[in-house]
Amino acid sequence: MARYDAIVVGAGFGGMGAAIQLDRLGLSDYVILEREADLGGTWHVNRYPGLAVDIASVTYSYSFEPNPYWSRLFAPGEELRRYAQHVAERYGLRRRMRFGTAVEQARWDADRRHWVVTTGSGELTARFLITATGFLSQPYTPPFPGxxxxxxxxxxxxxxxxxxxxxxxxxxxxxxxxxxxxxxxxxxxxxxxxxxxxxxxxxxxPKVDTPIPAAVQRLFAALPVTQRAARLANTAVLEAIMVAGVLEFTRxxxxxxxxxxxxxxxxxxxxxxxxxxxxxxxxxDFGCKRPTFxxxxxxxxxxxxxxxxxxxxxxxxxxxxxxxxxxxxxxxxxxxATGFDLWQANFPAITVRGRDGVDLGAWWRASRFQAYEGITVPRFPNFLSLNSPYSYSGLSYFTTVEAQMKHMGRLLGELARRGAATFEVTERANAEFLDRVTERLGTSVFYGGDCGSARSYYFDPHGEAALLRPTSTLNAHREAVRFPLDDYVYGGVPA
The missing domain is CATH 3.50.50.60 (FAD/NAD(P)-binding domain)
Structure with a gap:
């Protein structure tokens, strides 16, 4: 049975970001399992007419891998597919990907201190399990009679x-x-x-969408600082919408x-x-569900x-x-155009069983949807979930991905420094984080506004707005590199 440093489930931008961080940490013996026939996640699956990003492309991309050649301010889907292919080639990720491989379940083996991942073609094991299956990965078909x-x-x-x-x-x-x-x-x-x-x-x-002139593209390529400035300006606008207009609604x-x-x-x-x-x-009220342009x-x-x-x-x-x-x-x-089944039986997208056989999805639905810093869960050692409750910060998914990459870097770096085999977030730290985000959401439009008729996927089955992290992007990134290291317990010696 093959054993890896890590198994990454999902070859979208989240999974590729996690893989890039694993390489940076020297954990290069990993595999990326993808159920689809190619990489790109939502940008591979979705191909309907009119598909485009609804966040300006200078922001909807990795900050460390800018693309100076977006054709429009809001790039069409085909360009996002090409960008995903470029990232995979640039960072040597494709050779670690297995396409057409659907993960059926993952379970923690406490005796061997590793994860056992079951696919249609057999089992794999790894020290770390990283799920990057995306928030919107399970298409929903309404059960209309007839x-x-x-x-x-x-x-x-x-x-x-x-x-x-x-x-x-x-x-x-x-x-x-x-x-x-x-x-x-x-x-x-x-x-x-x-x-x-x-x-x-x-x-x-209204959508302020225009072609990006070739001269501007050349400027971005020759002077990357100009594209960084454009990214910063666009991020500031998005932060104003998200933080002031949505998260700080009552103020x-x-x-x-x-x-x-x-x-x-x-x-x-x-x-x-x-x-x-x-x-x-x-x-x-505006913001109860994601608006669009x-x-x-x-x-x-x-x-x-x-x-x-x-x-x-x-x-x-x-x-x-x-x-x-x-x-x-x-x-x-x-x-x-009925969207996705976010919170029901298919969240998370695969069955994940932690210590003592605890089923993650069943535990979330029976108690509350929760994850420390939006990435780790008590009773699930060596597990990083990139699409977890309270993880989404800002309006661009890439701000979330990069914050989680930073959290991975700090956590796995500390694990290596201690010479330990396992990490697990403490119940105390998880509870304190959940209390903090719940309290902060009290000023948001979700609890302070009128969202009764929104039918928003921001709300979980418990009636809690458990998707968004109620902080600024800057704060999320700051906490990703400053969270208390003793919020985790570390154990064992690596095999």
Missing amino acids: IDGFTGRIVHTTAWPDDLDLTGQRVGVIGTGATAVQLVPELADVAAELTVFQRTPIWVV AKVLNRGAGLLAKAHLRTSVRDPETRRALTPGY SNRYFRVFNSAHVRLETGSIAEVTAGGIALADGSEVALDTLVL
């Missing part, structure tokens, strides 16, 4: 066929989240009829209200029909062939969708 009897085509946005042509078809889209906001305008350009089924409207603000309501007014003004100037505008206006989404509802449907779906019929009022919408293709 959906299996639909005679047309059903497409989930995470499984978009490259050859799908919807020209002249009657298309229905279920969902109005960030994916739908990008996809709907593209479908409106080709469909004969487009019906958008909305359960919860989304806050949408800075005027900023939150201002963002909401901007979105409403954008809606008013984009949509002519007042009834449609009312239907597209959220009834919850678009200049085209609202305008498509001015088109005669595009219909916004807010009635409840009763069932899927052979020829379309039947609504609760008895009417039916005839469809040729049904597109599911």
Whole structure:
């Protein structure tokens, strides 16, 4: 049975960041297990029309591996795929990756002080287990009655066929989240009829998206400090939105209200029909669920062939969708922009059993979702979970990834300094962190605002906003290199 320094589950940007840090620490005997056919995570899986980042590309990338050649301020998905390939080649990661390898479970072997990871092709062992399966990795298909009897085509946005042509078809889209906001305008350009089924409207603000001139790209390449300055400026804007407008809602309501007014003004100037505008206006406070950016989404509802449907779906019929009022919408293709199953049975994405056989997912659901500094969990030795409760800091995923890389560096560096074999966060440290983040969230829009109708994935089944870390990005990075080393217990001697 193969034994490694570490097993990394997931070859997206989180898993690649963890792998880069392992190499920096001299733990280079690792393997990255990926269930998909190639690397890139969400940017490999998602290929729907209109796919692009909704965070400016200068910020949505590793700070230590800038790309001066983004074509637009908000790069299209294909460029993110190429960037992921570049990172893998630049840091020698591809040769450590195993594609098409789905992890079934991982369990801690206390006697041998290592993790045993089971895949479809056998078992592997490693001193350390790092899960980087992403927050949004388990596609959700609503259990609508009759959906299996639909005679047309059903497409989930995470499984978009490259050859799908919807020209002249009657298309229905279920969902109005960030994916739908990008996809709907593209479908409106080709469909004969487009019906958008909305359960919860989304806050949408204007998107200041422009091509990046070749001269600017050359400047970024020749003088990287200029790109770092652009990254810093964009990060400052994102921090203002996240910290002041969302996390400090009760102290800075005027900023939150201002963002909401901007979105409403954008809606008013984009949509002519007042009834449609009312239907597209959220009834919850700005920030209760992730807002998004678009200049085209609202305008498509001015088109005669595009219909916004807010009635409840009763069932899927052979020829379309039947609504609760008895009417039916005839469809040729049904597109599911229904997002992901974040907190339910598939979180975490694999079964992880720690000391005494404790099942991580079952423990989270039975008690509270929690993780010290958003990365480690009591009773799970030598385990680092990059997609954990209270881990997401800032609006760019890369700020989270790099903070966690720093935490890994400090923790595993101390483990090596002590000559120890295992680490495990203490119950005390974990409880204190959970109390601290819970208290800080008390001033956020999640608890101080009106989020009752948001149906936001920020909230776990216990009703707690357990996804975001309620601090600034600067604070998260500072704590990643300063957390008390005695918040962990260290034991044994490496084999």
